[in-house]
Amino acid sequence: MGPGPVNGDPRVLRAMSAALLGQYDPAMTALMTETQGLYRDVFRTANDATLLVDGTSRAGIEAALVSLIVPGDRVLVPRFGRFGHLLVEIAERCGAEVHVVDAAWGETVPLERIADAIALVRPKLVAVVHGDTSTTIAQPLEELGALCREAGALLYVDATATLGGNEFRTDEWGVDVVTAGLQKCLGGPSGSAPITLSRAAVAVIDSRRSVEAGIRADDEEAAPPAERIRSNYFDLGMILDYWGPARLNHHTEATSMLYGARECARVLLQEGLDAAIARHRRHGRAMLAGVQGLGLRPFGDLEHRMTNIVAVHIPEGVVGDAVRAAMLADYGIEIGTSFGPLHGRVWRIGTMGVNARRDAVLLTLAALEQALRRAGVAVPAGGGTEAALDVYGGKP
Numbered sequence: 001m002g003p004g005p006v007n008g009d010p011r012v013l014r015a016m017s018a019a020l021l022g023q024y025d026p027a028m029t030a031l032m033t034e035t036q037g038l039y040r041d042v043f044r045t046a047n048d049a050t051l052l053v054d055g056t057s058r059a060g061i062e063a064a065l066v067s068l069i070v071p072g073d074r075v076l077v078p079r080f081g082r083f084g085h086l087l088v089e090i091a092e093r094c095g096a097e098v099h100v101v102d103a104a105w106g107e108t109v110p111l112e113r114i115a116d117a118i119a120l121v122r123p124k125l126v127a128v129v130h131g132d133t134s135t136t137i138a139q140p141l142e143e144l145g146a147l148c149r150e151a152g153a154l155l156y157v158d159a160t161a162t163l164g165g166n167e168f169r170t171d172e173w174g175v176d177v178v179t180a181g182l183q184k185c186l187g188g189p190s191g192s193a194p195i196t197l198s199r200a201a202v203a204v205i206d207s208r209r210s211v212e213a214g215i216r217a218d219d220e221e222a223a224p225p226a227e228r229i230r231s232n233y234f235d236l237g238m239i240l241d242y243w244g245p246a247r248l249n250h251h252t253e254a255t256s257m258l259y260g261a262r263e264c265a266r267v268l269l270q271e272g273l274d275a276a277i278a279r280h281r282r283h284g285r286a287m288l289a290g291v292q293g294l295g296l297r298p299f300g301d302l303e304h305r306m307t308n309i310v311a312v313h314i315p316e317g318v319v320g321d322a323v324r325a326a327m328l329a330d331y332g333i334e335i336g337t338s339f340g341p342l343h344g345r346v347w348r349i350g351t352m353g354v355n356a357r358r359d360a361v362l363l364t365l366a367a368l369e370q371a372l373r374r375a376g377v378a379v380p381a382g383g384g385t386e387a388a389l390d391v392y393g394g395k396p
């Protein structure tokens, strides 16, 4: 019940134990094509360029940024938590001139401040996290795509922690590139990063496309483009050629992760995206009411909280890590603290993937009540579970 990774959906774990296939087996390429279609629905996009990057969510971020950024490009990062810092760091490593609009942790970055910064910086790319797991706050994105388009900038969004459990509309919001991971609302293991790219983003990548020597059939001496993408593994041009009709060899596709990613999408779409988001919202609301019922104070701007994680201040005098250790040792329940300035100041409790469930919420609240009492906090008896049950309104 932490901020992710969370328990894997049993269907996903089962799918991952299926027999391995070679990467040129027609069954394998058919699964790849099917998975692309499934993720178009998950991302709510018609983008042809929708695929998986092999690696954890950060592999998707790195692939997107290194493939789009030519050293010297101006990149603007609205930053409101740890994962905004990660975007800055990766963009800097790609040689970008990075500009930042900061908000305090626990808040969002106001759209007007982003608009002013875009006007000032004139970035090629705006890169932002949707839900920054470190603070549990989600940046509103509905109007950002139009703003970027007017300014001729591409918009990249890290939706690792929100996709599948929070509203996310790639095409409607005009987002050019979105990356995610499986280990949060999608209920799978980490190790595969779904990604989708608009035509405008693919055009940038096309201008930097190259084919590896030894793969090229005709012109073995072809010179690399002037601005060749500075990573081989994360070269989205090559990865698109691998997933596209040419099926040009690149890495050896991670077969079991492909099975897992496909099953995550199938589970989600069979439930229905809207239903899954509503489920995350409901159980997240119950968890929030529950921790408040225990007398804990939520952290951050509640109007903009992610559906799937609640952050609460650790009560004065309580050693947060000791309570977390007790929860894990005595009840087998993991909750998280946070990073940097919030480490040891807040706990983060997730309700996502298969853990966005009534019994998981109630058991966590009951265990937390007991762990808090043992830590010397005067907690109202049953205050957490009662408040959560009130949200459920008696309906399982």
Ligand SMILES: Cc1ncc(COP(=O)(O)O)c(C=O)c1O
Binding pocket: 004, 056, 057, 058, 059, 083, 129, 131, 132, 133, 134, 158, 159, 160, 161, 181, 190, 191
């Ligand atoms: C919003 C966000 N972005 C990126 C990452 C990095 O993901 P990974 O650890 O899968 O590389 C995380 C991980 O928690 C995250 O929450």
